[in-house]
Amino acid sequence: MILDLTPLPGLDGLPVTGPLPGGVFAALHAASRQGAALGRAGALLTLSRAHLSRGETLQARTCADEALHLTRTHRLARPLRAPALLTASVTARVSGDHAAALALADAALRVRAADWPVHAHLARAATLRLSGEPWGALSAAHAAQEHTRTVSGEVAETLTWFAIDPAGTHARAAHLAGRLEGPLQARLAWHLAEHALAHGAQPEAEGWLRLAAAQPFAREEAALTPRAAAQAGVTLPSAEGSRAVQVLTLTRQGLQRGATFTPVPGDGRALALLTFLIHTGPAHWERAADAVLGGGERDALYAQVRHHLSSVRHLLRHPGAVTSRRGLLFLDPATDWQADALAPGARSARPWLPHVPGWWAEDRRALLHDGKERDRPPG
Helix, strand or coil: CCCCCCEEECCCCCEEECCCCHHHHHHHHHHHHCCCHHHHHHHHHHHHHHHHHCCCHHHHHHHHHHHHHHHHHCHHHHHHHHHHHHHHHHHHHHCCCHHHHHHHHHHHHCCCCCCHHHHHHHHHHHHHHHCCCHHHHHHHHHHHHHHCCCHHHHHHHHHHHHHHCHHHHHHHHHHHHHHCCHHHHHHHHHHHHHHHHHCCCHHHHHHHHHHHHCCHHHHHHHHHCHHHHHHHCCCCCCCCCCCEEEEECCCCCEEEECCEEEECCCCCHHHHHHHHHHHHCCEEHHHHHHHHCCCCCHHHHHHHHHHHHHHHHHHHCCCCCEEEECCEEEECCCCEEEEHHHCCCCCCCCCCCCCCCCHHHHHHHHHHHHCCCCCCCCC
């Protein structure tokens, strides 16, 4: 049987199978249960990617894991080892199991087969970005592009830069999204909608969200775009139940609450504000803005502070995480707040949050780099 399938490129550069008619699904299921191991594995991989295109994560991961098992246990199925590893990596990532996704992508990198390294690098880039490690993701995306330049690689680089510098990447991302369609366009659309909502551009955001919502496979981007997720009615996993929040900035950038890690997109200013408040205790918003955000007009600085702290509340699903009373900013006293950048003996080989310009951030950068505190007047 010859299947006429429309390939839709995923972030790993491999095709994501388009919607399949019910009869084709039934035929693939039958092929996955009988016949030679190579054919069964191929049918399972096709089914896995078809389930991904429909947003059926559990079924996609089950099919991918079965295909991977066949390539491990049947010699004749080993030609599909690399695509099985990568498909299993994608389904693990979409399921939120980033550790397994990264391990499977790394295993795919070790497979000696032509053209597979580029896909493995792209799978690593997506996993690292979605787990809050944008600089590692950027390195993996660059490695993929150096191997073979692809549209998927261009999207991977753009999404990663959007996580690091949203304002500086917005125009590039919008132009690229206008040239694309399908899941790659939808991934960019989630972030463009988030940017539009943060700047009060509601009609623009609605246009991007229509594109984003049309591709269930791209819905994992909603974890990085809380405003867009709320507007689209996507429920993000709640981390309720743990009373400890750890602000992570030295390796990956995000918030750890219990067993749940939530990446925080952007250049690190929201995380720097939280770290500052953990360090100093309650502070007036103007002092926090001066310490972390640097100079600027008062109204613009106030809007930035509100934007960053609102993002934190959205991501933690906790409206009382940070509150303001008469201009003073307070962290929820019932939460055990911690920050890796404030831990005794903490060090960072690379500049800490290099795009955060305030005087306190500069002092913290110096301390984390060489262990030397700067003398500052009290204030």
